[in-house]
Amino acid sequence: MISPMEKFRKTEVYKSIFRHKYDDTPRNRALQIVDNVFLHLHPVRIARHATNIGYTWGMGGITFLLFLVLTLTGVILMFYYRPTAQYAYDDMKYLMHDVPFGPLIRNMHRWAAHAMVITVMLHMFRVFLTGSYKPPRQFNWVIGVVLLLLTFLLSFSGYLLPWDQLSIWAVTVGTNMARATPLLGSEGPFGPQLGMKPNADVRFVLLGGTQVGPPTLLRFYVGHCIFLPLIATIFMVVHFWRIRKDGGISGPETGKKNF
């Protein structure tokens, strides 16, 4: 007698969704991975040393996981947050007091942001200690530094969004530093000579004005939610691709590789 489950597995509906069986042959294993849009982004096989957490620390992967957590919690937060001076702070309070699980989502977002900065640094530290920046992987280190800067910018822009005292003064101090930038700031070396003025320099572009105000909030919100994540995604894609092309996560130096 065929069990109901086996009968179900022979129906056209089932076969149209689950296209391969679970035969444990190398061919079928590879086929299952390669034919799935989500799984095929991973390599079909990884080297044995890739799972050595004592060596790799896994911090790059954890950083990426935190990025995904931040994206998901960020989208969920967007259902209640309005990026205007009139509403931003009150919407944050609303999330914390009147929305079920609101505090959980907001706190997850905040903790993941802090954790991501830390894991990025740990990742950099590990890459340095294991010499994984050496040829042919030198340029990937450069891309990693750009990703580090993007992480900092994402943190900085996100910090403004609650629109409380900490936010506004942090951004004031940060953008005041921007006006001291050489060549691009109105109070930096060679800035005035190049025509930089308080209403026409890099600080003005960041703030959308001459002081921190509603245009700043909107600008930082679009940067935080759309622009910086898109740029970060592009750089991450290149970063991961280069690792793949260079033979996967780096391992201790051995005579031969175990695949």
Added chain:
Amino acid sequence: MGRKSFLSYAGWLSFLSFLAISTIGSLRYMFPRVLFEPPSKFKAGLPSDYVIGEVNEQYKDTQRIWIVREKEGFYALIAICTHLGCTPRWLAAENKFKCPCHGSGYYKNGINFEGPTPRPLERAQITLNDDGEIVIDKSIKFRYELGQWGQPGSFLKYTG
């Protein structure tokens, strides 16, 4: 059951429970506990402000309510056409409500008699408070076709 299959079941059960609870949590997240919408209750003056036999349009624009006084008392009609939701007009000369969108027509008591509307206008709860003022609660509705027009609150008896 061996250890391997037990762990397999346990693992899948944990994962599916996590998915289920996350889904329920996300759904619950979408329903905030506090809303900032205008209150559904409002005061509509004293009974003596109204004329017997007249459809009062004083609160039509602000609250979307007509207040009708008959000899026996008051009722409040909700000015939302039961066809597709437009605001009908009261045509005093022809003694009927007429919706400008698709021509639905209602008698003064709210019963539909012409046009595409499938059912009568709804009535809102109308009561008297301790100060003798008329209080209307738009969140409590009475439908004729469900036999609710006899229920308390659907008609305010007043012969004073």
